[in-house]
Amino acid sequence: MSNIWIICRKELKSYFVSPIAYGLMAFFAIIAGYITYVATAFFIQQSMQGQMMGRSMPMDMNEQIIRPLLMNVSVFGLFMIPMITMRVFAEEKRQGTMELLATSPVTDWEIILGKYLGALMMYGFLLLVVFVQVLILSIWGRPDFKPVLTGFLGVLLQGGCLLAIGTFISTTTRNQIVAGVATFAVCLMLWILDWMSAFNTSSVGQVVSYLSVIQHFDGFAKGVLDTKHVIFYLSFIFFGLFLTGKSLESLRWRS
């Protein structure tokens, strides 16, 4: 357990001594701020229109600002995640530090979990930047925080899946760029699988769209915590890390 924490801490540190962490956080802050601004502006416009026409439309901050914000953030996560995971193992392999880790008294699983948790925490920091937007909103409005937290949990879980896949892909190459591009391609695939259900309603279409990580996110954004989706995400993460473990094992046989 302590070994996992040692590696996790080292990973987090290496994000924050390079520009990656700050670049991603700045980018996320801009994007999240922009989305919040647009959604809020639209929200205000609508509520003023409603007042002028003398109708009181049901206005809901959670539904009209925070939900679109989270939906968008979950999509932007697709673009950020390759940048977080691409270096995880590729860099160690290139630097030869994999040999240090592999000959230290730690197990493969401790290495993988340490690195994965480091990446997950990095993603968590990005989401914290987004959460600031919600806090700002709460100065003027009273959003219901329970669905907000459920939504963030969803974003984190969905990101966790993609991070697990990215970690796996990073073990397969020593070139960061290759790892990044491949991860991005896979993330994109997992996202657009959802579109399948739009025109193909057969069982094949349903199964394919079920595999899309986005499809399972809807519920979370609405504030519904459905164990079905939580289990989907958790098993997805487990599968990704399992592949990572196998890939790491095979590295030893092939090198």
Next chain:
Amino acid sequence: MGFLGPNGAGKTTTMRVLTCFLPPSDGRAEVAGYNVATQSMEVKRRIGYLPETPPLYPEMEVIEYLEFVGRLKGVPKGDLKRRTEEVAERCQVADVRTKLISKLSKGYRQRVGLAQAIIHNPDVLILDEPTSGLDPKQIIETRNLIKSLAGDHTIILSTHILQEVEAMCERVIIINKGRIAATDTVDNLTTRLRGAEVVKVVVSGAPEAPAAQRKLEQVAGVSRVVAKSSKGSGQAGFEVESLPGRQIRPDLARAVVEAGWNLLELHTEVLSLEEIFLQLTSGDPAAAAVAKDGAQ
């Protein structure tokens, strides 16, 4: 112990097996009594390993890096600070403790790599070509450092540089194409392969060369005398080979002086490790047989 072989002989692979980085595909390996395949954790706790390229994180500071490795290798929390300072001092990297590793010169990096390998005070230290790519001054420094570590750890060192083995190792294993070609102490290996002593003698004031040669052949313990081209002005050179295990230099000198000649030169032609190495790895059957004899 030195681990010698030409490029591609399997030095690095062997070391990787010993450090549990690669699993052995056949046979078994034990380090400090623990099997690398089944008790890898125990093995890993007892070895320090410096691969050919030191495994450094360029974005870390030296001390930070050593502390990280110390934690990873299971140095107890209370000892960590003290241990880190100790190895930094010992490997002469204390003066760059707060520098980023990416800013260090190659010699310093190598020393940080060594510090990393000994931080948990391992029983066995495995070094893969520790002096490759360094300049002559750094090579000498690194060698001295490794020699100074030899008291506390068993050191296994791989190299393809022969002087290094002669300078640093007590025992040597020569491998070629994945097989052990010879294993013995450096001294034994040299004498065994040579068998007989070869002494070069240059004299002046002697009568004709054939007569002098006969005279030398009569010295006790001499098996063969070969005349070498004389350099004019009455000088004559000979290569005198002894019977196996005989010291013939004192007798040779006396014989020359008693004959009334001037002794200009008398020295043993040392068969260096380099020649042994070439003999062994070029597949010379005679040399290989001698080596094998010794191994058994």
